[in-house]
Amino acid sequence: MTIAATRTPVAIPTRALLVCGAVSGPLYFLTSFTQAALRDGFDMTKHPASMLSNGDAGWIQVTNFLVSGVLLIAGAIGLSRTLEPGRGSVWGPRLLGVFGVSLLFAAVFKADAGNGFPIDSGPVGTGSATLSTAGALHMAAGSVGFLSLIVATFVFASRFSREGHRGWAVYSRATGIAFFASFAGISSGNANAVVMLAFWATVLLAWGWVTAVIVRFTR
Template structure:
């Protein structure tokens, strides 16, 4: 009785937090892809989602970053309350929390425009030598957030392996490897159409993994 009562007391708020985390990925990508489809000059083969923060309608993506970041942090808190003690129960949620916090920073410090977007931007855009302070901070926040998410996939993979959940372990490792490969590709400076599309695909894969892991815990 002394063990069951506290867990029952925490269950309802924890479920609400997990629900917030579970909707973060679908909400983020629905909002992002709709903008990508309707905003003039935006091209999935040339531009990352962060560039949607620029222009007259940039406030939509800024809000998207803020709301999604808060929801991810809420989901991370929910995971920290519901995961049984063991491997990954501390650092898994913390790493997801860092990813959520990085989105808040990405909202405050917007990516520089470039490569023809928004449409009134010069074709050359901004080069490595002309990055603004906000642009540099945005890139730093994104790098920290993405790397935290990548590490989180391996932390949870180790936990799943220890629990005997081989399928979840493979899923987590595969997500982390694919996301790391595409992130390395886009960070190399050779972001051609194939690299950019691969990055979009693996970011979506990673968000799907976050949703799946949180939903699994909520069940």
């Protein structure tokens, strides 16, 4: 009689998970900026990165959302293993994980085309005639994800303050405040060129903060 060998699942090393999280932000923005520069009709003063999911080359941004989301979720799991018990050790990683999950939803439910992009979506200066179900779900996922990321900056700021890392605490709070202000601006419906560029800048700032925090704990 033969006895079947019992296979033990191989755990992914924590450092590998953290590295995944650290590269999620740079990958997301490298892909987004490249598309923004090359795709006809796209204008960073008029369009958010999520609109890159539309058109013949939209699959690139969809894949970008999926890959970045999976990598960030992996990084959040790595952080949950790394952080010593204390303030923010539970909810900090969880909130980053929620942001990662929101990117997966953003990939499945595309933002509506409009405002001149893709070039056959209508004249510049006009948005979509109606908000589609997919567009509404995309906006909802984005709102949940962005708010989770904003709260995460303050959760980690509290941890850094308690540990005596004042510079990191200030950096975290400043990132959260700036990102919240730009998110509120673009959510107001008055997305002029200044508001749109500020939103791009603070999303980049927030992703940079995620990368910096993960790299800090990786070391």
